[in-house]
Amino acid sequence: MVDRAVETPGSAPSLHSRIVADVEGRILSGDWPPGHRIPYEHELTGEYGCSRMTVSKALAQLARAGLIERRRKAGSFVARPRSQSALLEIRDVAAEVASLGLPYAFAMLGREKRRATRADRGRLGVKAGAPVLSVICRHDAGPRPFCHEDRVISLTTIPGAAEEAFEAVAPGPWLLAQAPWSSAEHRIRAGAADRATAEALRVGEGAPCLVVERRTWTAGEPVTHVKFTYPANAHELVARFTPSQGEHSGSA
């Protein structure tokens, strides 16, 4: 399967896709927080030296994707993560818990810096011996374990992670602030909790769980592979869409 998402450096990216990438980068990096007003179309027209049609095409694409909201007379704004948004899921696990009205907490269960094992290479797609950081933690919703997180980070792509203890901030939000992801792959399946995961989640070994695996890349370089394990009935993925319009998916 060819990855059509990657922008080949040598190619000639279209102008409107460059505008999309620029705005997207500012949003995902947190440079433009939710609610921030994006420059007006005519301002971007001046910045990029192009016609209004080209700017409009780019912003319309971002609006379809749910990254921005557009209001006549008012302007365009970075969208606030809504209950059902493709971004919510990747922005923050904490937000999932918050949307349940429960207090959020997370606990580190393990942290190890190592050279990539065979398993790490399969998960991340890095070369043999490349430095990686393994992080295992648990997210809690109130008094109950909500989600088990088993993550590997490529220290080649994100060297700064080696000095981060992830005591104040969870790995997910921290990574997002470091490197906006440019493409992602999700794998969703059901599975039985293994011993370690069952213990962390305080469920029986072999209990049904929803497993969400996510790999992200930035500019074609692997960033992280993470495996979230949710106890059954504690989590549900929801997606609504029409065939040819934008798709929204989230969690509830």
Place this chain on the structure above:
Amino acid sequence: MVDRAVETPGSAPSLHSRIVADVEGRILSGDWPPGHRIPYEHELTGEYGCSRMTVSKALAQLARAGLIERRRKAGSFVARPRSQSALLEIRDVAAEVASLGLPYAFAMLGREKRRATRADRGRLGVKAGAPVLSVICRHDAGPRPFCHEDRVISLTTIPGAAEEAFEAVAPGPWLLAQAPWSSAEHRIRAGAADRATAEALRVGEGAPCLVVERRTWTAGEPVTHVKFTYPANAHELVARFTPSQGEHSGSA
């Protein structure tokens, strides 16, 4: 002639969205099968009496959604359901099995016409007492059960279903041929197999399963609610996307 897919009365649909809806309707109804060449841009320009820009915008949107593929010099074609396509999932369970290289079969386990129970109303969103058809069947991949299907169809929206025995064709493909869906909602979660489902799938009661629930509407009217139950490790949902480009999701 099949009815147009979506035509919200009262609203003022833009011209390019009307083109999108037209082409989408022909594809989802099967009128234009996979591989069918859709009219050239300049032909649609003539049909709709608009500029090429407007047609191009509509077709570009359909291409992003994965409904069509565009090739220079050759033209635009209805996309064949590929291994990873948002459409594959809704087009056919049989295609999932076929993509595994296994022979497909399905068996009816139950069929009942009734007035909507309280549970049916919740699943379908129909009024009390509305006629519905309940269908339970199993999809097999070679010698092994692949998926359990528990479906309710609104006979108000699809009256023809009352006379269909679903002996030759499974309910999914049959419904798709009757009424192209205009919107859908998916809920994905992990769960433990109940007694009846475990028996049908030949797994232990309480075994981990991936449960996919789907509701579809056509022109705002509820069509069907279906609950697919896959034994764990037999099925996996995959989704790849970039924030602002089209999203593809499917099953593997």
Place this chain on the structure above:
DNA sequence: CAGTGGTCTAGACCACGTA
């Protein structure tokens, strides 16, 4: 080589919401 889609322009009119 010819024809298709991909992209872009420099205008235009309209709907709508804020002021």
Place this chain on the structure above:
DNA sequence: ACGTGGTCTAGACCACTGT
């Protein structure tokens, strides 16, 4: 009323690709 986005036009040039 004004300024924004939403949409559309009638061209144009280019890249790619199938014949």
